[in-house]
Amino acid sequence: TICMPIYVKHHIQYREDSSGRFELTVGPKQTMGKYLFFENVIIECTMPKSVLNCILTPSQGKSTFDPIKKILVWNIGIIETKTQNIAHLPTIRANIILVTGQPIPESNPILNVSFQINQLAISGIRVQRVDMYGETY
Template sequence: GPKQTMGRTLENVMVEIPMPKCVLNCSLVVTQGRYAFDPVKKNLLWDVGKIDPMKLPNIKGTINLQSGSQPPDSSLHISVKFQISQLSISGLKVNSL
């Protein structure tokens, strides 16, 4: 789960997974948020939203491949974007704008 957020919540969490060309479609179940698979760009986008540290989000399901395709590499790249309100990575603090 989220670590070292100084008690702040992760918000606007987006997970992006570029899929291999052999992926036809995805049938997934998410415990939070919603997902979309673009069959042309072969891109899975999961809009998680705000993460509750007591109930962490999960995604699982089936990925259908083209007939005769080998299973893809298990080393897919995943991009995660998120915001933590009033917290900066560098430790810089802003009192007012």
């Protein structure tokens, strides 16, 4: 198993008056003293069909909501563990507008997280030496 070096904390609350609130925070997990540099961090969230629209407020990056496909996309960009502290982690807040007359969704949204960390082996495999034969430089 691979321990992911990033976490996503969420909170979602639906109300009876066809509205709701949604909040996501993204941050690095314990990095064992290493400074990690996350690039191209993108969160995709598939909202329930009863969501009509989302009014988004990201603390970092750009966000969009497609009311037809019901997909929220948050392009955070870069998260650097050396400069990020807990008070300034990327957060997105959303006011949710539900279809009037529909029951409150029973399931939570599905999140897809994508990111890049250059020059890091998540598997823990280390290479001490590489020998090449038959190559002249």
